[in-house]
Amino acid sequence: xxxxxxxxxxxxxxxxxxxxxxxxxxxxxxxxxxxxxxxxxxxxxxxxxxxxxxxxxxxxxxxxxxxxxxxxxxxxxxxxxxxxxxxxxxxxxxxxxxxxxxxxxxxxxxxxxxxxxxxxxxxxxxxxxxxxxxxxxxxxxxxxxxxxxxxxxxxxxxxxxxxxxxxxxxxxxxxxxxxxxxxxxxxxxxxxxxxxxxxxxxxxxxxxxxxxxxxxxxxxxxxxxxxxxxxxxxxxxxxxxxxxxxxxxxxxxxxxxxxxxxxxxxxxxxxxxxxxxxxxxxxxxxxxxxxxxxxxxxxxxxxxxxxxxxxxxxxxxxxxxxxxxxxxxxxxxxxxxxxxxxxxxxxxxxxxxxxxxxxxxxxxxxxxxxxxxxxxxxxxxxxxxxxxxxxxxxxxxxxxxxxxxxxxxxxxxxxxxxxxxxxxxxxxxxxxxxxxxxxxxxxxxxxxxxxxxxxxxxxxxxxxxxxxxxxxxxxxxxxxxxxxxxxxxxxxxxxxxxxxxxxxxxxxxxxxxxxxxxxxxxxxxxxxxxxxxxxxxxxxxxxxxxxxxxxxxxxxxxxxxxxxxxxxxxxxxxxxxxxxxxxxxxxxxxxxxxxxxxxxxxxxxxxxxxxxxxxxxxxxxxxxxxxxxxxxxxxxxxxxxxxxxxxxxxxxxxxxxxxxxxxxxxxxxxxxxxxxxxxxxxxxxxxxxxxxxxxxxxxxxxxxxxxxxxxxxxxxxxxxxxxxxxxxxxxxxxxxxxxxxxxxxxxxxxxxxxxxxxxxxxxxxxxxxxxxxxxxxxxxxxxxxxxxxxxxxxxxxxxxxxxxxxxxxxxxxxxxxxxxxxxxxxx
Numbered sequence: 039x040x041x042x043x044x045x046x047x048x049x050x051x052x053x054x055x056x057x058x059x060x061x062x063x064x065x066x067x068x069x070x071x072x073x074x075x076x077x078x079x080x081x082x083x084x085x086x087x088x089x090x091x092x093x094x095x096x097x098x099x100x101x102x103x104x105x106x107x108x109x110x111x112x113x114x115x116x117x118x119x120x121x122x123x124x125x126x127x128x129x130x131x132x133x134x135x136x137x138x139x140x141x142x143x144x145x146x147x148x149x150x151x152x153x154x155x156x157x158x159x160x161x162x163x164x165x166x167x168x169x170x171x172x173x174x175x176x177x178x179x180x181x182x183x184x185x186x187x188x189x190x191x192x193x194x195x196x197x198x199x200x201x202x203x204x205x206x207x208x209x210x211x212x213x214x215x216x217x218x219x220x221x222x223x224x225x226x227x228x229x230x231x232x233x234x235x236x237x238x239x240x241x242x243x244x245x246x247x248x249x250x251x252x253x254x255x256x257x258x259x260x261x262x263x264x265x266x267x268x269x270x271x272x273x274x275x276x277x278x279x280x281x282x283x284x285x286x287x288x289x290x291x292x293x294x295x296x297x298x299x300x301x302x303x304x305x306x307x308x309x310x311x312x313x314x315x316x317x318x319x320x321x322x323x324x325x326x327x328x329x330x331x332x333x334x335x336x337x338x339x340x341x342x343x344x345x346x347x348x349x350x351x352x353x354x355x356x357x358x359x360x361x362x363x364x365x366x367x368x369x370x371x372x373x374x375x376x377x378x379x380x381x382x383x384x385x386x387x388x389x390x391x392x393x394x395x396x397x398x399x400x401x402x403x404x405x406x407x408x409x410x411x412x413x414x415x416x417x418x419x420x421x422x423x424x425x426x427x428x429x430x431x432x433x434x435x436x437x438x439x440x441x442x443x444x445x446x447x448x449x450x451x452x453x454x455x456x457x458x459x460x461x462x463x464x465x466x467x468x469x470x471x472x473x474x475x476x477x478x479x480x481x482x483x484x485x486x487x488x489x490x491x492x493x494x495x496x497x498x499x500x501x502x503x504x505x506x507x508x509x510x511x512x513x514x515x516x517x518x519x520x521x522x523x524x525x526x527x528x529x530x531x532x533x534x535x536x537x538x539x540x541x542x543x544x545x546x547x548x549x550x551x552x553x554x555x556x557x558x559x560x561x562x563x564x565x566x567x568x569x570x571x572x573x574x575x576x577x578x579x580x581x582x583x584x585x586x587x588x589x590x591x592x593x594x595x596x597x598x599x600x601x602x603x604x605x606x607x608x609x610x611x612x613x614x615x616x617x618x619x620x621x622x623x624x625x626x627x628x629x630x631x632x633x634x635x636x637x638x639x640x641x642x643x644x645x646x647x648x649x650x651x652x653x654x655x656x657x658x659x660x661x662x663x664x665x666x667x668x669x670x671x672x673x674x675x676x677x678x679x680x681x682x683x684x685x686x687x688x689x690x691x692x693x694x695x696x697x698x699x700x701x702x703x704x705x706x707x708x709x710x711x712x713x714x715x716x717x718x719x720x721x722x723x724x725x726x727x728x729x730x731x732x733x734x735x736x737x738x739x740x741x742x743x744x745x746x747x748x749x750x751x752x753x754x755x756x757x758x759x760x761x762x763x764x765x766x767x768x769x770x771x772x773x774x775x776x777x778x779x780x781x782x783x784x785x786x787x788x789x790x791x792x793x794x795x796x797x798x799x800x801x802x803x804x805x806x807x808x809x810x811x812x813x814x815x816x817x818x819x820x821x822x823x824x825x826x827x828x829x830x831x832x833x834x835x836x837x838x839x840x841x842x843x844x845x846x847x848x849x850x851x852x853x854x855x856x857x858x859x860x861x862x863x864x865x
Contacts, residue, residue: 045421075125076412078138078403082154083412084125092121094142096161098154121145123177130217139164139217143180147173147191151222165221169213178208183241186268187224188212190237190248205259206233206294210248212268230266231273234294235259242318244269245338249313261310262301265338275301276336278310278328314353315360315371317399325362325369329353333362333371333380345369346380346387361399363409370399370409370420379409379420486513519544542569543576550580550602550629560626566636574636583648591647593655600655603629606675630677634684638694646697649681653701678702692718700727705738712742716749725759732766740768744779750805751783757805764809773813780806 075084085095123145127138140161142150147170152161169177170191180189190210209232214225237248248264265274275298298305315327322338331348352373353360362371368388369380377391397413410419445464453462522544526537542565549562566573577583581603582594593600605628627635630652637644656677681698685691692714699711708731715724728746732739743766750756756763767776 046416046418074398074412076400077140078127078401080400080402080404080410080417082140084140086122086125088121092119094122094125120148124180126180126182128182128215128217130219139222141182143169143177143189145177147175147177151217167222167224169224169227170211171227178236179239181239181241181246182215183246183268184244185215186212186246187215188230188239188241188246188266188268190234190239192236205235208234208236210234210237210239210266229292230268230271231264231292231294231297237264240316240318240324242324243320243322243338245322247316247324247336249316252312261305261308262298263313264297265336273297274340276340277308278313278326278334278342279308315362317362317364319364325364327353327360327362327371333369335382344385345382346371346378346385348373348378352376359396361397363399363401365401365409366407368409372397372399372411377411483513483516487517515544515548519548538569539572539575542572543579546573546576547580550599553602554605554629556626559628562629563626563632566632570636570639573632574640577633577636585644585647589647591644591651593651597655597658600652603633604652604656604677605629628680630680631684634681638684642691642694645681645684645694646701649678649698649701652677653703676702676704678704678707700731703734705735705741708734708738709741709745712745716745719755721755721759725756725762728766729762736768736770739766740770742766743768743771747776747779748783751780752785760805761808764812767809767813769816771813772817773810776806776809776813 073086073088075086076082077084081099083097085097087093087095121144123143126141126143128141128151129138138153140152140154142152144150147168148166149169150166151164153164154161169180169187169189172193174194176192178190178192180187182188188210189212190208192208195204195207210230211227212230213227216223231248234248236251238251240247240249244267246266246268248266250260250263252260262275262277265276266272311332312329313326314329315325317325319325319335324336326334326336328334331350331353332344333346333348335343335345337343346369348371360371360373362369364370364382367382369378369382371378371380372393375393375396377389377393378387379389379391380387393411393413395413395415397411397418399409399411402408402410402419405419408419408421410417449462449464519541522537522541526534526541529537545565546562549558554562580595580599584592586592634645634648637648678698678701682695685695696711696714699707699714702708708727712724712727715727724746728742732742743763746756746763746766750760750763
């Protein structure tokens, strides 16, 4: 294992006038009176003095001390009344000694080009040129991109210009540049953009980014920034919002107002965060430190990638000193006196180092992979220090990384379940002996990998062989996952797509192989968001979805997998259902919603069929916890409502909404679907739905018939289907209730309508006659259930003889033999 440490490369004793340099740097980091620039090889430090008098101080590293004793070094010190905008190193087209040329750009449009020579030690002026055509122009920022000089200059306003044009008095210009042994040659001036606000120019690869200076720009202007391609003379409009690329100019447009006209509507709706730090990332990418604490990369194609988020309140005020740079795959970021080192591939914080002083990151061309910092005490770089001397002799391979990953995952798992506040580390996990599961798994994994790598494997015991056979599939899956990750790093663009699909499929299958916790569910959401097509194919493969010829879906997935997919919405999830529609607030969606979103995006016609399949799986399960489509509660929302929440807006996809409602087989949902069809006027479909679902229950039959009778009373659109509708009349409907319903729902007649209209819109008795005759016959027809009552005898039975209560009792007691006689007489 290694840790990252700061190692001093050199102090300022190696530079000319090192003590003066130290004092200048102290003033630089304590105030904004000067700026510091370094040469690409780290041999020259340039301090641009802003106040009290503009100038340039240069400090050179002594590479050949024996020459310094007999020769005087030609110093580069510029003191002028004109402020210096920037100093930039320019590569020579054919440099014999490999040295670069330094360009000093002044505010008045002048530029000086200097070169440091070893043969004649010191700096020597090559040429002085004028950048701008206008003598009154003022350069505010400059950069060099490929063989172009690009700068933003301020031009004086004319007397007729109003206050509105005050912020748009700048223009962006460019010229070709070529540096050779003979000197510097510049091409003609070309205005790339005019009538624009003040911009800071930053070159990255073949692009130049134009960032607005927020102090003077209008509110809506600093919400966006531009990317200029000097080679193709085209612009892109970017923003620091989540969707970065707002517009790409399809033609050469040189007027700022016309360039951003298409974005005016978007500008009023977005509120992007401020840019606190910026650095070129190469290949046309740009590193941004935003006021929200996020470190992002603007890709050359317009994408905005979030890498790492600083802790809250880390930035403080907007004037916090910071710098950032990318070194191969490591992002280095300094904020005040803290250095952050982040892995750009996964956003993992590798190290956080506290500094004793404030410093500034820079890139040394001689060592581009190591972060280097310039501070008031010297030059430092990040080095890897070995913690264990034995690690130097042990090569790191995939098996070691896999075993280490097992312990890290187990450490995180036990920490979540632990009641103790003590932080659990991997070292404690290995040494403590309390947690046998990760130790056993790591041993099994190591043994499996060793046997895979070795050509001849020793004969195993029967117990070990059974154990390896039972874990064979899991171990193969784990190893193949690591192999895919490794192959993706070396794959070409052609093979990258298939490798990516395999990786996504394996990750989704791994996540769905056990119950999902909150962290894994969030990870699954990010996979679906970043790789939508690959995730859809992976879910098809996991569920083994097939569409048969009859139009229904089938699946051969296990019941356990369906249980994970159809798991109910947890109350802790950050979203809510309202009237069947989901209100998303940066929600972490459950698996069922994720899958419904994929189906709706790639196969929208499958959505009702998938809901049917899901309801079949719920019905086929006998497990009591499978109440996902049952009674609605705070923890279990019906599946059809969860599927309906996927539809974007009400009314946009009503045909799918109707099918999903009908698939639920619920009375309220069926009536809701029927009302949608009635609103759409799809009467044939209305009658089909009514005929199908009236058989489901008498109560639903009555509701459907009442709704259709209301429509019959209102208009004549259902006339072709009246014979079918009359057959749906419930048994408990009477003639009186039908007539009352019709008369109550008759539309109001217009004043101009006559007694005999050619095309009447109201229902007539003639149309209702078949229905009324049918109901009347049913009412007058005798019921067979009470036939024995209707066939009663014509004469009532004889009345039994009456006698006094007290006398009869006494006679019975006195004459016990007369009881049978009296009973027989009665019979």
